[in-house]
Amino acid sequence: KQEVTQIPAALSVxxxxxxxLNCSFTDSAIYNLQWFRQDPGKGLTSLLLIQSSQREQxxxxxxxxxxxxxxxxxxxxxASQPGDSATYLCAGGDDKIIxxxxxxxxxxx
Amino acid sequence: xxGVTQTPKFQVLKTGQSMTLQCAQDMNxxxxxxxxxxxxxxxxxIHYSVGAGITDQGEVPNGYNVSRSTxxxxxxxxxxxxxxxxxxxxxxxxxAPTSGTSYEQYFGPGTxxxxx
Numbered sequence: 001k002q003e004v005t006q007i008p009a010a011l012s013v014x015x016x017x018x019x020x021l022n023c024s025f026t027d028s029a030i031y032n033l034q035w036f037r038q039d040p041g042k043g044l045t046s047l048l049l050i051q052s053s054q055r056e057q058x059x060x061x062x063x064x065x066x067x068x069x070x071x072x073x074x075x076x077x078x079a080s081q082p083g084d085s086a087t088y089l090c091a092g093g094d095d096k097i098i099x100x101x102x103x104x105x106x107x108x109x
Numbered sequence: 110x111x112g113v114t115q116t117p118k119f120q121v122l123k124t125g126q127s128m129t130l131q132c133a134q135d136m137n138x139x140x141x142x143x144x145x146x147x148x149x150x151x152x153x154x155i156h157y158s159v160g161a162g163i164t165d166q167g168e169v170p171n172g173y174n175v176s177r178s179t180x181x182x183x184x185x186x187x188x189x190x191x192x193x194x195x196x197x198x199x200x201x202x203x204x205a206p207t208s209g210t211s212y213e214q215y216f217g218p219g220t221x222x223x224x225x
Contacts, residue, residue, distance in 0.1 A: 006151075032212050044152075044199065044216045051212070089151060095159055096167060097142065097201075097214060101151035 002027040002093045006100035013080060014108045021075040021103045023090035028068045033092040035064050035075050038102070044089070048075070080107045111135050115200050115217035122190040122224045130185040130220050132200030138215075139205035141183040145169065145196040146219075152199060158183055159205060190224045197221050 003026045013019050023033070035047045048057045048064040050073065056065040063076040073090055085107045091099040116131045134141065142157035144167075154167030158177040172194060174186040183202075187194060200217040 034214060043218045046213060046215070049213045091152070091214070095140075095165070096154055096157065098154060098168070099144070099152040101149065 002030075002096060002098045004090060004092060004098045004100040006088075006090060006103050008103060009101065010104040010106070012106040012108060015080060015082060017080050018076070018078050019080055019105075021077070021088050021090075021105070023073040023075070023092075023100055025071050025073075025092050025098075027093070028071055029094055030068065030092040031094055033064070033066050033073045033090060034097075035062075035073075036089045036091065038087045038089060040087075047088075077105075082107045082109050113200055113202050113215050113217035115198075115220050117220060118218065119221050120223070122187075122222065124191060124224060126190050127186070127188050128190065130187075130198055130200075130222070132183045132185065132217060133181050134183075134202040134215070135181065136202060136215065137180060138202035139180065140212075141177065141200065141202045142167070142214075143173070143175065143183070143185045144199045144201065145194075146199060147196050155185065155198075192224045195222060195224045 005024045007022045032051045034049045036044045050057050050066040061078040066073045087102045087104050089102045113134045139160045143155040144152040146152045153169045155173050156175040158164045161180050164175050198220045201214045203214045
């Protein structure tokens with residue numbers, strides 16, 4: 001049974017800092033790992049998708065890595081901005097795509 | 110492109126009533142799924158389908174039924190609504206994992222359901 005854990009549950013950092021969000025999964029038989037952003041009361045915005053054959057993906061200030069052997073993925077946000085404040089969710093699996101509970105990120109101006 | 114559409118956006122039901130949440134996609138995706146989101150719980154998988162005529166249970170299937178008669182549609186049925194089913198429901202679709210494409214999930218805007 002796939003279980004996905006995100007640590008920390010909440011994080012507050014001053015504007016401009018670089019930060020890392022963590023995602024761990026118990027079953028390495030995943031097709032891919034996807035990171036999402038969710039603003040309060042809104043839907044999901046896809047940020048990055050890492051296929052099982054890849055180790056990392058980059059989009060602007062975001063970089064996501066995947067290590068299947070250790071069951072871990074990280075989302076790196078460079079030069080954080082107040083607009084980055086949101087909940088970040090990771091999801092992975094095979095036919096069953098399982099989500100973590102998310103990390104609530106607050107960037108302090 | 111419409112992408113993934115969900116109807117209705119909001120719904121209030123009384124305990125014991127039945128209803129169907131609609132989900133449709135126009136991307137010819139084989140894989141579709143339903144999630145519910147409760148405060149502090151992330152998204153939990155209810156049911157999923159890897160193609161027309163094929164459905165399977167997710168993490169929290171009790172109280173929900175699904176069917177997949179076409180590639181485009183994946184309705185979620187609540188046969189007898191309970192207050193514990195108050196939640197936000199999201200539908201998602203993606204190419205099949207064996208299709209050789211990116212298998213990226215696309216989400217609908219959600220349906221906010223309240224059961225009183």
